[in-house]
Amino acid sequence: MTTSFHPPVRTLMGPGPSDVNPRILEAMSRPTIxxxxxxxxxxxxxxxxxxxxxxxxxxxxxxxISAPGSAGMxxxxxxxxxxxxxxxxxxxxxxxxxxxxxxxxxxxIAVMVENDWGTAIDLRQTEEALKANSDAxxxxxVHAETSTGVLSDAKGLCALAKKYNCLSIVDxxxxxxxxxxxxxxxxxxxxxxxxQKCLSCTPGISPVSFSDKAVDIIVNxxxxxxxxxxxxxxxxxxxxxxxxxxxxxxxxxxxxxxxxEALVILKEEGLENSWARHQYHHxxxxxxxxxxGLAFIVPEADRLPxxxxxxxxxxxxxxxxxxxxxxxxxxxxGAGLGSLAGxxxxxxxxxxxxxxxxxxxxxxxxDSVLSQMGASIQTGIAVTAANQYYTxxxxxxx
Amino acid sequence: MTTSFHPPVRTLMGPGPSDVNPRILEAMSRPTIxxxxxxxxxxxxxxxxxxxxxxxxxxxxxxxISAPGSAGMxxxxxxxxxxxxxxxxxxxxxxxxxxxxxxxxxxxIAVMVENDWGTAIDLRQTEEALKANSDAxxxxxVHAETSTGVLSDAKGLCALAKKYNCLSIVDxxxxxxxxxxxxxxxxxxxxxxxxQKCLSCTPGISPVSFSDKAVDIIVNxxxxxxxxxxxxxxxxxxxxxxxxxxxxxxxxxxxxxxxxEALVILKEEGLENSWARHQYHHxxxxxxxxxxGLAFIVPEADRLPxxxxxxxxxxxxxxxxxxxxxxxxxxxxGAGLGSLAGxxxxxxxxxxxxxxxxxxxxxxxxDSVLSQMGASIQTGIAVTAANQYYTxxxxxxx
Numbered sequence: 001m002t003t004s005f006h007p008p009v010r011t012l013m014g015p016g017p018s019d020v021n022p023r024i025l026e027a028m029s030r031p032t033i034x035x036x037x038x039x040x041x042x043x044x045x046x047x048x049x050x051x052x053x054x055x056x057x058x059x060x061x062x063x064x065i066s067a068p069g070s071a072g073m074x075x076x077x078x079x080x081x082x083x084x085x086x087x088x089x090x091x092x093x094x095x096x097x098x099x100x101x102x103x104x105x106x107x108x109i110a111v112m113v114e115n116d117w118g119t120a121i122d123l124r125q126t127e128e129a130l131k132a133n134s135d136a137x138x139x140x141x142v143h144a145e146t147s148t149g150v151l152s153d154a155k156g157l158c159a160l161a162k163k164y165n166c167l168s169i170v171d172x173x174x175x176x177x178x179x180x181x182x183x184x185x186x187x188x189x190x191x192x193x194x195x196q197k198c199l200s201c202t203p204g205i206s207p208v209s210f211s212d213k214a215v216d217i218i219v220n221x222x223x224x225x226x227x228x229x230x231x232x233x234x235x236x237x238x239x240x241x242x243x244x245x246x247x248x249x250x251x252x253x254x255x256x257x258x259x260x261e262a263l264v265i266l267k268e269e270g271l272e273n274s275w276a277r278h279q280y281h282h283x284x285x286x287x288x289x290x291x292x293g294l295a296f297i298v299p300e301a302d303r304l305p306x307x308x309x310x311x312x313x314x315x316x317x318x319x320x321x322x323x324x325x326x327x328x329x330x331x332x333x334g335a336g337l338g339s340l341a342g343x344x345x346x347x348x349x350x351x352x353x354x355x356x357x358x359x360x361x362x363x364x365x366x367d368s369v370l371s372q373m374g375a376s377i378q379t380g381i382a383v384t385a386a387n388q389y390y391t392x393x394x395x396x397x398x
Numbered sequence: 399m400t401t402s403f404h405p406p407v408r409t410l411m412g413p414g415p416s417d418v419n420p421r422i423l424e425a426m427s428r429p430t431i432x433x434x435x436x437x438x439x440x441x442x443x444x445x446x447x448x449x450x451x452x453x454x455x456x457x458x459x460x461x462x463i464s465a466p467g468s469a470g471m472x473x474x475x476x477x478x479x480x481x482x483x484x485x486x487x488x489x490x491x492x493x494x495x496x497x498x499x500x501x502x503x504x505x506x507i508a509v510m511v512e513n514d515w516g517t518a519i520d521l522r523q524t525e526e527a528l529k530a531n532s533d534a535x536x537x538x539x540v541h542a543e544t545s546t547g548v549l550s551d552a553k554g555l556c557a558l559a560k561k562y563n564c565l566s567i568v569d570x571x572x573x574x575x576x577x578x579x580x581x582x583x584x585x586x587x588x589x590x591x592x593x594q595k596c597l598s599c600t601p602g603i604s605p606v607s608f609s610d611k612a613v614d615i616i617v618n619x620x621x622x623x624x625x626x627x628x629x630x631x632x633x634x635x636x637x638x639x640x641x642x643x644x645x646x647x648x649x650x651x652x653x654x655x656x657x658x659e660a661l662v663i664l665k666e667e668g669l670e671n672s673w674a675r676h677q678y679h680h681x682x683x684x685x686x687x688x689x690x691g692l693a694f695i696v697p698e699a700d701r702l703p704x705x706x707x708x709x710x711x712x713x714x715x716x717x718x719x720x721x722x723x724x725x726x727x728x729x730x731x732g733a734g735l736g737s738l739a740g741x742x743x744x745x746x747x748x749x750x751x752x753x754x755x756x757x758x759x760x761x762x763x764x765d766s767v768l769s770q771m772g773a774s775i776q777t778g779i780a781v782t783a784a785n786q787y788y789t790x791x792x793x794x795x796x
Contacts, residue, residue: 002448003662004421004658005425005428005444014432016648017648025427025429031405031408032405032415032423032600033405033730037406037408038724040405043403046403067464068464068649074625101626104622105623105626106624202652203430203651226625227503228499229472249467250415250594254602254656258652260402264400
């Protein structure tokens, strides 16, 4: 007979999900109520307002999609792009490629601006593509590439979009809560994120936001949105203003309890404090990894603090290392994805998992496992180097 | 400052979500692990096998979609139907209409067989439509209409589909776990359900299953599935057989802990016992409602035990009644949907919520609230009538 499942207690330092704050797990287990219950409607209003805080926006159409980040990407694309619409997509990792898939599956024309994996999106090259495609309606890009650990200049890219009369579609799955995201300040038109990265929430929900210009396009489409489930014209009826909420689909009640708690925690800490914390522990981790002799694939200026792609020492079976970390330390780090598979590890420092304890655990465990495997690294100094960083530098709170 | 949300403790006897078993809420709050963790892969295998049990199928492509039942419907339609494909859709409530929307949004041609709301789907009429549309590829229908409380003859409809060389697409959102669903026995080709009805799980996930014939269509499509997120050709790579699971999207880990626990509970009780329990308490509730003078809109033979659509006494403000039940008794019952809005209440008896305590609470509370409002009902006898039923009849377990 199959019995209840009791998961092992891991430390999650991969590309997400990240360690979930116990407050969030507890919130998730509170009694389920109906999706039209007045108490739930009040909760929805709070979630909306907290999501506006996280995205730094006043956008009315700001809400959580009832499915993971990939569905958030699809929601942005299928609601905005109509057959024949041209979209300039900057790609510098796996997720730019997924944007292309989404655009093409709804009949859009994707014009790709290819950048080397591990580098930030090139603004000059993007501007040339926008110049050469004056009929393009959208500029789409990934703010924080989870496959490589690169942070691109979203502010600069959005300014380019505006200059060439394009609306911007931005993937902030890994950036939200860990790095600055300023939807109104940067003029982002459509943005999606995920709950399982720097919000430290359980996976499964995708916060999204659309500017008034984007909403204008959505409500004036010539064709119906091809997805009924993701059609914002319908979803708005449930998440919109006013007391009368029209049933669309059954909201994932308990997952939204969890998201609410995650956003409350983010607001308690403060956005700027959270960004500073991610930067601080990233520096400590980087100090330790570099002392050990593990190189970053991303130039320092473009590194995403919450996702560290480190090269694998020569001759080392990277999967065996991850297996040993999991079995000996209950520690999960991530493998490389796409063209970086087998070439890097991806070490996450996201949200609740971004703390001193985890930095030291990860460095100590890697040091030990790599030593056992005879890797040519500097052994026994990574933890000390990180501790020195912690002693010298302090995390300033706002 | 926004603070943690503590929901009221309701009794959920609407159209879903239904009361969640505390075992499931507790399972949901267990520590999150990675979506490629070996322990999670093992859990996925158990979920697959338990879902096969619930659906009574050996279908290999049986898995939970990472989004609510509406997305399950969309997954079945967008994976199977290609532009120009003709689908005969039987409609006898809201959800048949939603199937039409889905079919049309992926370029399919919907041929509607309209039945009166509150009646079961007519087999003769369906056969005529299939005869008149010999080029139809699919027959789609709702097994248990949540908007009206009608159970249709899925076995007979699937036999018709087979006779006319159509694949069957079946909505089992409200039937699964509460009424017989026999995917292999009836020859269902594509089926979707929801977690928040008779599985008594939190809302947000949609179990689906596809026959080998359906899989054959999916892998040999001429066009790409229009939804990247729901494309079974890609989802199969993660949920498929073998040790190598390819990342597609991040699975909603904790929601799947909950589904696993819900399915373990269903298996512990046994499918047949669960169906019998739903029938038993439905009879007790019906006895009480009818004693009170509230009529059912559905003929007895077609009634869905887990969803009871009862007419509203003349001159009574139905919304005020629901508000009073919620405020005075923390009891949620459902309003009418679509063309039945304002005409009926929908009283759910689903999964964990289907028990004697809830039947008596609902009858007692309705009796009191309706009396206070001066409704022309027989007061003071509903609870007694239900208790008499419980004394006379016993629930036989297998």
